[in-house]
Structures are given as C-alpha cells and as structure tokens.
Amino acid sequence: MAVLACLCACHRGGALEDAIKKAMVQRDTTAQRFDSICGIIKANPDQYSAYVTQDGEINYQALAELVEEVGASLRPAMHWNVMAYGGSSFSLTVYFERSGSMVPYDDAGGHGQLKKAVNDLINYFPAGDKAKINIVNDDIYPYKGTVDSFLQDRNIYASTEGVGNATYTDFQKIFNKILEAQTPGNVSVLVSDLIYSPADTKDVSIDKILNEENSLATNMFKRYKGKSIIVHKLTGDYNGKYYPYNNNAVDYNGMRPFYLLIIADTKVMDAMAQSKDYQQFMDVQGSCGTYRFNQGESSVDWNVVPDWKDNAGRWRVSRGDRCELTGAEADATTGVLKFAVAANLGALRCPEAVLCNDANYTVESLSGFKVEIAPIQPDMLTANNKSYLDGKTHIITFTGDYKGPRDNIKLSLRNDFPEWIEQSTCKDDTNVMAPTFSSTTLGLSSFLGGIQQAFGAGNNYFTMEIAIK
Amino acid sequence: MKRIVFLVMGIVITLAFLMMSYSQNANIFELLYFSQGFNDQLYNLSCYPMVAVIIVSLAWGGALVYYYGINSVKFDRWYHWLGVLAVVTCVAPVLCYMLISVLLKDNGLDYGGEAAQFVMQLFAMTAVLYVVASYSVRWWSSNCRHTPFPQ
Numbered sequence: 001m002a003v004l005a006c007l008c009a010c011h012r013g014g015a016l017e018d019a020i021k022k023a024m025v026q027r028d029t030t031a032q033r034f035d036s037i038c039g040i041i042k043a044n045p046d047q048y049s050a051y052v053t054q055d056g057e058i059n060y061q062a063l064a065e066l067v068e069e070v071g072a073s074l075r076p077a078m079h080w081n082v083m084a085y086g087g088s089s090f091s092l093t094v095y096f097e098r099s100g101s102m103v104p105y106d107d108a109g110g111h112g113q114l115k116k117a118v119n120d121l122i123n124y125f126p127a128g129d130k131a132k133i134n135i136v137n138d139d140i141y142p143y144k145g146t147v148d149s150f151l152q153d154r155n156i157y158a159s160t161e162g163v164g165n166a167t168y169t170d171f172q173k174i175f176n177k178i179l180e181a182q183t184p185g186n187v188s189v190l191v192s193d194l195i196y197s198p199a200d201t202k203d204v205s206i207d208k209i210l211n212e213e214n215s216l217a218t219n220m221f222k223r224y225k226g227k228s229i230i231v232h233k234l235t236g237d238y239n240g241k242y243y244p245y246n247n248n249a250v251d252y253n254g255m256r257p258f259y260l261l262i263i264a265d266t267k268v269m270d271a272m273a274q275s276k277d278y279q280q281f282m283d284v285q286g287s288c289g290t291y292r293f294n295q296g297e298s299s300v301d302w303n304v305v306p307d308w309k310d311n312a313g314r315w316r317v318s319r320g321d322r323c324e325l326t327g328a329e330a331d332a333t334t335g336v337l338k339f340a341v342a343a344n345l346g347a348l349r350c351p352e353a354v355l356c357n358d359a360n361y362t363v364e365s366l367s368g369f370k371v372e373i374a375p376i377q378p379d380m381l382t383a384n385n386k387s388y389l390d391g392k393t394h395i396i397t398f399t400g401d402y403k404g405p406r407d408n409i410k411l412s413l414r415n416d417f418p419e420w421i422e423q424s425t426c427k428d429d430t431n432v433m434a435p436t437f438s439s440t441t442l443g444l445s446s447f448l449g450g451i452q453q454a455f456g457a458g459n460n461y462f463t464m465e466i467a468i469k
Numbered sequence: 470m471k472r473i474v475f476l477v478m479g480i481v482i483t484l485a486f487l488m489m490s491y492s493q494n495a496n497i498f499e500l501l502y503f504s505q506g507f508n509d510q511l512y513n514l515s516c517y518p519m520v521a522v523i524i525v526s527l528a529w530g531g532a533l534v535y536y537y538g539i540n541s542v543k544f545d546r547w548y549h550w551l552g553v554l555a556v557v558t559c560v561a562p563v564l565c566y567m568l569i570s571v572l573l574k575d576n577g578l579d580y581g582g583e584a585a586q587f588v589m590q591l592f593a594m595t596a597v598l599y600v601v602a603s604y605s606v607r608w609w610s611s612n613c614r615h616t617p618f619p620q
Contacts (some may be wrong), residue, residue, distance in 0.1 A: 075509035306505030383577045
C-alpha cells in the first residue's frame with residue numbers, strides 16, 4: 001500500500017501539471033483558468049521555482065514550455081498559447097499612409113471605413129493600447145499623439161497635415177524601414193492604397209512603371225527571410241482629388257479599394273492565426289479579398305478524428321512526431337479505407353473558396369487517396385468528437401482503395417496566386433468613370449506578384465504526411 | 470530465501486503493471502481492447518493509473534485479507550482461496566466500470582458500450598495479479614500458506 005501511495009503521490013503530474021492537463025482536457029483555456037494555474041505556482045514558489053523569475057514573477061517562457069509539453073502528451077495533442085498572457089506578447093506598429101490620394105478616404109461626409117478598419121485593428125490587438133503609430137509617405141514619421149487620440153481623431157488627415165511630403169510614396173524606403181524595424185514578436189500593419197506613385201514619372205510609360213514596381217517588390221522582399229504578409233482588400237468611401245499615374249488630378253466621389261498589409265515573422269503569424277486572442281484582429285471586418293504570402297510553409301494544427309460518421313475500415317493512430325495509422329485495414333465490404341482529419345486551416349488566412357476546393361490540393365499516395373474538404377459546422381460536433389474538432393476549422397476526408405501493406409499520404413495545399421488580385425488590378429486609372437474603377441487599383445498584381453516571386457512562387461501553404469501500415 | 474525472491478518478484482511485476490498504465494504508446498490497458506476515441510479519452514482523463522491502482526489494491530488487499538485476515542484452518546482449502554479470487558475479480562472491474570462511467574459522464578462523453586467491453590479485460594488482469602500477490606505474501610501465513618498449492 002505504501003508503494004501505491006508513493007506512486008500516486010509522485011506520479012509525473014504534480015498539482016501544476018495536473019491543473020494544466022485538466023484545463024486543456026476540459027477545453028477551458030481561458031485567461032481566468034491560466035490565472036488559477038499561476039496561483040498554484042505563486043502559492044508554492046519554492047516547489048515551482050523553475051516557473052518563477054528572480055523577481056518573483058511568473059516565468060512565462062518556462063511555463064509555456066511546460067504547457068506545450070503537457071499539451072503534446074494529450075490525445076490528440078493540444079496547444080495553448082499562454083505567452084499571450086505574459087508581458088512578452090506581440091507588439092503592434094501601424095503605418096498609416098498619408099499620400100495625396102489617401103486623404104479623400106477620410107472625408108467628413110463618408111462612412112469612414114478606412115479609419116474604422118485601422119481603429120478595429122488597434123482595438124482588437126491584445127496589446128493595442130501600446131501600439132506605435134507612424135505616418136507614411138516619402139518617409140516614415142512617428143505620429144505625435146497617443147493611441148487614444150488617434151482612435152478618437154475624427155479627421156486624421158487634417159491633424160497630420162504637413163507631415164512629410166504627400167506628393168509621392170516611396171515604397172522601397174517604407175518597406176525597407178518597416179522590415180528592418182521589426183523586432184521579434186512585432187506585427188506591422190501598413191494601411192495604404194498600394195498605388196505605386198514614385199517621384200518623376202513624367203513621360204514614363206505605364207508598363208515601365210509597373211515593371212519597375214514588380215522588380216522593386218521582388219528585390220525588397222527577397223532580402224528579408226522568414227517573413228509572412230497578409231494582404232486584405234477593403235473598400236471605402238472616397239471623395240476628393242484622385243491622382244492617376246499621369247498626375248492629371250480628377251475629382252472622384254465613390255468607392256475605392258484600400259489595403260491592409262499585416263507583416264510579421266511567419267512563426268508570429270502562425271501563432272496569431274491559431275490563437276483565439278488574435279482571432280478578431282486577424283478576421284478583418286469588411287475584408288473582400290485576402291491572401292497570405294509565406295516564405296516556407298506554415299505549421300497547421302491537425303489530427304485524425306476517430307469518431308467520425310464517414311470513417312470506414314480500421315486503424316490505430318500511433319503517437320509520436322509523425323502521424324501513423326497502424327494496423328490499417330480497408331472496410332471488408334467496400335474495400336475502401338476512409339478516415340477524417342480535422343485541421344485548423346483558418347490559420348492560413350485563405351479564402352474559404354480556396355480551402356474547400358479539392359482541386360487546390362495535391363495528394364500523393366500509392367493507393368490513390370482522394371480528399372474532400374468541408375468546413376466544420378456546429379451540428380457536426382458530438383460529445384465524443386468535440387475534443388478532436390476543438391480549435392479546428394475544416395474536415396479533410398481521405399478515401400482510398402488501400403490494400404496494404406503500407407502507404408504514405410502526402411497532402412499539400414498549393415499556394416496559387418488568387419484570382420481576386422488580378423480582378424482588382426487595372427493598368428490605366430485615368431478614367432474614373434470606368435465601371436471597374438471603384439474596385440481596382442493601378443498595378444496591384446505587379447506589386448503583390450513581386451512579393452510572391454520574392455517569397456518563392458510555387459510554395460505550398462502546408463504539407464501533411466500520414467503513414468499507413 | 471525463496472520467500473523473499475517470490476515477494477520481490479511479485480512487487481516487481483506489480484510495479485511494472487503500474488508503470489505500464491502510464492505509458493502513452495504501449496499502455497497495458499490498450500493491448501487487449503482498443504477503440505481510438507474511447508481509449509484517448511481514458512488516457513486524457515488519467516483513468517488508466519486509477520484503474521491500475523484499483524486492481525492492484527484489490528488483488529493485493531484480497532490476498533492479504535485471505536492469508537493474514539482470514540488465516541484460518543477452516544478456510545485453507547483451494548476453493549476458499551478461489552472464492553476470494555472470484556470476489557476480487559468481480560469487484561475490481563465493477564468498481565472500475567463505475568469510476569470510468571462517472572468520469573466520462575462528467576466530461577459529457579458517451580462511451581457506454583466501449584466501457585463495458587473495456588472492463589472485460591480487467592477480469593483477467595485482476596485474477597493474474599491476485600495470483601501474483603498470493604505467491605508473494607502467502608509464505609508467512611500461519612494457516613493458509615499451503616493454499617492453493619502446497620509449498
């Protein structure tokens with residue numbers, strides 16, 4: 001009995017690990033629950049000295065590693081980004097373009113969609129109250145006011161009048177400065193109409209300007225490794241002078257697109273995309289087109305769902321670094337092996353139409369496995385599969401004529417350039433009466449295409465490998 | 470010397486059983502019966518160590534009760550020993566079933582059928598551990614040390 005008592009008392013859990021495990025199993029990964037876990041450490045600082053700093057504060061880094069370790073031991077493995085609760089969460093820097101063609105977006109008579117979008121970004125960012133704000137045109141200038149004064153400012157362009165030279169936007173200088181200024185964990189957001197308007201373009205053909213823009217984007221972004229950029233297209237009311245590429249200003253009153261470029265290290269972007277705390281920040285309201293530029297592939301959280309209505313055949317998920325289905329047998333009647341995988345594809349920030357189109361995926365396997373992708377709906381959740389679907393956005397169903405003895409399935413989502421970028425691009429913006437003027441931007445695809453080329457066109461968003469034995 | 474060897478072997482086997490109840494990839498409770506979703510939940514809810522402790526407690530407790538509690542010449546026949554085995558072997562799985570059912574229900578899970586099939590293997594495990602415990606502790610019993618097999 002004494003041996004049993006010792007075993008029970010000394011089992012690897014301990015109060016701290018047990019509390020973390022319980023919170024994750026119960027899917028109660030909230031700030032309140034995290035505080036209660038910190039309470040265990042603070043109540044016994046000597047016992048949990050590894051999770052306390054020299055100042056007596058919680059060592060978030062060490063605790064995050066423990067949480068990750070406990071989460072990895074669960075079935076399926078779980079993640080809980082507790083770093084967000086620590087002081088070392090991500091920081092936000094906003095770069096607000098103030099060129100001549102941006103001012104009419106914040107016209108007093110309009111709906112103020114542009115300012116609303118920026119305010120939302122700051123408000124929904126967990127550390128948004130500490131955001132740094134910069135004004136951008138020929139260079140980057142710090143905003144003189146506070147975050148609160150920026151949020152409350154009803155006419156931001158009037159209050160920033162005279163800052164820099166608003167007659168042109170030096171993309172090269174701006175992007176280089178943004179990327180150079182990025183510290184670990186920093187998230188930069190550029191609010192811009194993405195119209196390439198360099199100085200001295202008189203008598204220069206539009207094709208030449210667009211090619212220059214494309215080369216410039218490629219040249220700039222290829223120098224910065226490990227970055228990820230999400231571009232959101234939004235539209236807002238525009239009332240004022242519009243400056244086409246030939247610089248013959250025309251009055252325009254209508255809708256115009258503008259863009260939010262969220263720039264961060266790929267790991268930071270992945271962490272934000274998978275964190276509930278950053279969900280509202282990432283889900284930009286009013287976005288009518290979005291695309292994520294990635295260097296390398298993203299890590300997607302996924303797991304096999306054993307309790308799924310469409311599963312056919314038998315298998316057993318083995319634990320380890322690699323997903324393996326051992327003892328796999330096709331269904332005796334149909335000869336088909338069918339299994340479901342739940343994945344957090346929402347973290348990729350791809351349009352739903354792209355994610356749910358089977359044609360965008362490449363599947364390699366000996367047994368000719370095919371996939372079907374569907375978003376997870378609330379009515380799909382049952383008590384028994386909830387833990388497998390929690391935090392996931394899509395169900396990927398693999399179907400193949402598996403005859404054994406082994407197979408290796410490799411699934412990739414191709415990172416194809418989205419159609420909406422081409423559709424949002426024009427090569428001539430001199431005719432403001434053109435029907436596409438309200439939804440297109442001069443040379444957008446040249447600029448974004450340049451970034452795509454810099455980041456390595458043809459990359460996959462993610463790759464998933466499943467071994468079957 | 471033989472007695473000590475049997476006792477040590479019994480403790481080693483029991484400890485190995487307890488240790489294997491913690492294993493993630495080769496858990497002793499997943500060798501005879503496995504249903505992915507159900508077993509995953511048992512693992513997450515730390516049911517295996519609890520089930521192992523119940524089985525070990527009842528098997529060793531039953532053996533100790535028989536050899537040192539009952540310890541009477543009136544009950545030193547093999548079928549008396551077998552009677553205790555039968556009681557222990559029935560009680561342990563029932564207790565485990567009740568424990569598992571409560572834990573699963575508390576977490577909103579519905580695995581009634583799987584739980585019933587799972588505890589079937591516990592009958593055999595409890596019986597084996599009862600035999601192991603008997604061979605470990607019987608040597609110092611004044612009246613029953615020859616049961617079920619003579620020394």
